[in-house]
Amino acid sequence: MHGSYFRERCVGNRPLGIRSMSNRVHIVGAGVAGLHCAAVLRSNGVRVAVYEKSDAVGGRMRTDQVGGFLLDRGFHVMQSGYECAGSRVDFGSLGARPFRSGVRVIRLAGGTPEVLTYADPFRSPLAALGSLRNGNWFDLLRVGALRWRLVHQDVNASFSSGDASTHRYLRELGFSQDFLKRFFCPLLAGIFLESRLATSERMFRFVFQAMARGKMLLPRAGIKAVPERIADFVGREHIRLGVPARAIDSRRVLIGDRVEDAAQIIVAHPTVGASDSRSVWTLHFDAEHSPAPGGYLLLNGDYELGKNAIAHLAVPSDVQPCYGADGRALVTVTVVGDAAQALGLVEPGAVADRVRYELGAWFPQSVNWRILAVQNVSGALPVREAGSGLKADTPATSSEILSCGDHCLHGSVEGALRSAEAAAIECLNRLGIEPAPITHTY
Numbered sequence: 001m002h003g004s005y006f007r008e009r010c011v012g013n014r015p016l017g018i019r020s021m022s023n024r025v026h027i028v029g030a031g032v033a034g035l036h037c038a039a040v041l042r043s044n045g046v047r048v049a050v051y052e053k054s055d056a057v058g059g060r061m062r063t064d065q066v067g068g069f070l071l072d073r074g075f076h077v078m079q080s081g082y083e084c085a086g087s088r089v090d091f092g093s094l095g096a097r098p099f100r101s102g103v104r105v106i107r108l109a110g111g112t113p114e115v116l117t118y119a120d121p122f123r124s125p126l127a128a129l130g131s132l133r134n135g136n137w138f139d140l141l142r143v144g145a146l147r148w149r150l151v152h153q154d155v156n157a158s159f160s161s162g163d164a165s166t167h168r169y170l171r172e173l174g175f176s177q178d179f180l181k182r183f184f185c186p187l188l189a190g191i192f193l194e195s196r197l198a199t200s201e202r203m204f205r206f207v208f209q210a211m212a213r214g215k216m217l218l219p220r221a222g223i224k225a226v227p228e229r230i231a232d233f234v235g236r237e238h239i240r241l242g243v244p245a246r247a248i249d250s251r252r253v254l255i256g257d258r259v260e261d262a263a264q265i266i267v268a269h270p271t272v273g274a275s276d277s278r279s280v281w282t283l284h285f286d287a288e289h290s291p292a293p294g295g296y297l298l299l300n301g302d303y304e305l306g307k308n309a310i311a312h313l314a315v316p317s318d319v320q321p322c323y324g325a326d327g328r329a330l331v332t333v334t335v336v337g338d339a340a341q342a343l344g345l346v347e348p349g350a351v352a353d354r355v356r357y358e359l360g361a362w363f364p365q366s367v368n369w370r371i372l373a374v375q376n377v378s379g380a381l382p383v384r385e386a387g388s389g390l391k392a393d394t395p396a397t398s399s400e401i402l403s404c405g406d407h408c409l410h411g412s413v414e415g416a417l418r419s420a421e422a423a424a425i426e427c428l429n430r431l432g433i434e435p436a437p438i439t440h441t442y
């Protein structure tokens with residue numbers, strides 16, 4: 001069939017013609033992948049209908065307002081260093097603000113907390129000189145060398161060779177076990193959402209490269225601002241909330257007990273079970289003052305599976321004041337699912353008690369912090385361990401029902417966006433439409 005049959009005449013993003021539902025592409029899931037896929041199709045003049053089973057768009061990128069605080073569902077940042085996210089999202093217009101480059105590490109030395117700063121030597125060379133006091137020079141030089149190499153390397157090269165675990169990769173690069181425990185384990189546990197660093201080295205290179213190239217940002221309205229912007233671009237009238245849908249085949253979708261015909265069905269949600277994905281606990285506290293000012297991520301330098309729970313802590317209100325309320329600070333603590341499990345913590349109350357106990361050793365004033373929320377996200381990220389053959393982009397598919405989402409590539413906003421573009425382009429090809437270059441931003 002000819003492409004113009006599916007393509008409507010458009011002015012910018014606005015349709016001029018009305019066609020029946022069967023001429024639309026139907027997308028199941030309004031996470032960032034489903035929305036971006038819909039947006040790319042819309043910008044090519046294709047009519048879409050997006051079905052979302054929950055009450056809002058965003059999927060895993062949601063933000064709740066609690067007592068004036070902005071609580072993202074899990075500690076979540078946008079990385080400006082991701083190629084696709086960095087070029088499609090207009091961080092300036094979202095009022096996004098960056099965390100400081102580098103990290104701080106907190107350790108208990110003889111029961112007394114000690115905070116070390118690891119500044120980024122390429123962005124804050126003077127502060128970085130001070131970091132040299134904080135560890136083995138060889139480890140710090142290796143971080144610098146690795147960072148330099150990855151920044152100058154093509155993204156695809158990160159995926160083209162080597163597929164061992166991140167732990168093995170870092171050990172083979174010569175990093176000491178102590179540095180892994182103090183720096184890489186708590187940092188990467190909070191990113192991979194697993195504490196053994198069993199995730200493929202390819203994912204490590206990809207993430208570390210993005211961190212070195214760009215910044216970790218928080219939008220002014222919370223992380224949900226990103227999918228909300230994409231939904232605005234798609235047009236809210238094309239998104240149906242509270243409507244679970246199921247693909248029957250490539251051209252039919254089941255909505256309730258009604259079957260709808262479509263030009264193409266695209267499934268934009270994970271279909272894997274909890275055992276194939278990572279989980280994470282996030283605890284948000286209302287604190288009178290920031291316990292760790294400076295806009296750094298604070299890593300637990302004593303992090304060890306089975307010994308403690310907290311991987312890292314952030315104070316989003318130090319970076320983006322809108323996250324706080326009435327001049328009070330928002331403290332966000334991350335406990336990776338496997339760390340909670342190793343300590344036998346399964347109930348929110350037990351996780352909260354344990355976190356309070358660990359915080360007490362670092363910040364005695366935390367006894368006065370009020371818990372705003374204890375969140376548990378299961379199905380947080382797809383598992384991508386050593387040997388998973390991770391690629392930079394989704395391979396071409398001959399599958400009749402098209403899919404997109406981070407589960408098609410890797411667990412990140414970048415993975416979700418890239419897979420969405422691949423699905424949209426394949427869909428356009430099937431409809432006989434020459435895909436236009438993607439030039440719009442959100």
Ligand SMILES: Cc1cc2nc3c(=O)[nH]c(=O)nc-3n(C[C@H](O)[C@H](O)[C@H](O)COP(=O)(O)OP(=O)(O)OC[C@H]3O[C@@H](n4cnc5c(N)ncnc54)[C@H](O)[C@@H]3O)c2cc1C
Nearest residue numbers: 029031032033053059060074077244245269405406412413
């Ligand atoms: C706590 C946490 C922190 C994270 N931090 C980061 C970070 O800092 N940086 C980063 O890059 N990535 C991060 N991620 C990963 C990132 O959030 C995800 O990769 C991305 O949001 C996945 O988007 P998606 O559209 O693929 O899937 P989802 O967001 O899961 O969207 C799928 C949507 O489909 C809907 N749906 C499911 N079934 C149906 C159905 N039958 N009918 C209709 N609708 C359906 C769901 O309700 C959902 O809205 C984090 C994830 C979590 C959970």
